[in-house]
Structures are given as structure tokens and as C-alpha cells.
Amino acid sequence: MSFLERLREDLDTARTHDPAARGSLENTVVYSGLHAIWVHRLTHRMWRDERLRFPARVLSQLARALTGIEIHPAATIGRRFFIDHGMGIVIGSTAEIGDDVMLYQGVTLGGRSLEKVKRHPTIGDRVTVGAGAKVLGPITIGAGSAVGANAVVVKDTPPDSIVTGIPATFRHRDSRRETQPAVDPAEYVDPALYI
Secondary structure, three states: OOHHHHHHHHHHHHHHHOOOOOOHHHHHHHOHHHHHHHHHHHHHHHHOOHHHHHHHHHHHHHHHHHHOEEEOOOOEEOOOOEEOOOOOEEEOOOOEEOOOOEEOOOOEEEOOOOOOOOOOOEEOOOOEEOOOOEEEOOOEEOOOOEEOOOOEEOOOEOOOEEEEEOOEEEEEOOHHHHHOOOOOOOOOOOHHHHO
């Protein structure tokens, strides 16, 4: 995939995940989540060359200062990754993030040990992590899961789970229930009609 195709995919992802996203030019200029991802791609490429690791870290820290989003250059991130609002996000060095993942502000993908091993989480494809959630340790969040806002997750979760609480527990996602609208539009009567 060429650089321009990837850029276009990122902008499409922003429009898909954020109803407030408007034109591509505006999103390119104002979306700090996009800026953080673009800088990460550069620093991740630099990180693979041991001679460039120091400048990669410096560049990632500059991006952190500008965006409020800290992504270690060694972290592995898939395609169509989207960060909504951004500020306060930390993604550790051994974190692995799949495709079509979305994070809200204040999320930490952090470690629980000081050993030089994989100590950060693996996030499966199509996972959404709510604002302020902390996913800690070398655990796996299964594909298709959703982590609730402010949850503290320290254990593996299977695919298609809803993960909430401190410490977080999970339940299997009921795809039939999740896709039904909260209100049947055919039966809905606008209460403002009676005012």
C-alpha cells in the first residue's frame, strides 16, 4: 500500500468513526490522533534500525508534547487505527494493536512489571477501548470486544466480550441485542409534539 493510499485510508477511518469529522483538509490539520499515528509510523520504521532508535525516541517525545498522545516507537499498530480526542493516551513499547481498533482519550495500554519482556497488552482486531480505561500487563483483549470507560483490565478476555469495572469482568457480547435499535423508529412518537 502506497503512502498516499494509507493516508487516504486514515482520513476515511476518521470520517467513519467520528461523526464530527468533516473534510479531509480540516481533519489533516486538526486531528491530533491522526498526527500521532503518522509520527508513530515514521518512528516505528526508524526503531527497526538500531542506529536510529535514539532519534526515534526523541521524535516520539516531540509528538507526545504536541498531541498529548505517547506511543512508544516499538509498539506494533495495525491498519485503520483511530484515536478519538487523543489527550492522555499512553501505548507501551511491547503493546500490539490489531486492525480497526479505536481508543478514546485517557487510555493506557501499560505494563505491570519492570522486566524486559513483553509486558504490555495485545489488542485484537475491531476492539474499542473507552475513555480512561487502563489495560495492563501482557494480556490479550479478544477481537471484537469493547472495553468500557474507566475499566481496569488485568486479565485476558475472549473475543466478542464486553469488559467493564474495576477490576474488570467480562460478559459475552450478544450480537443480536447489540444491533437492535434502542427505539423502534416506526413506533417512536416525538415527545415535543405534546408540548
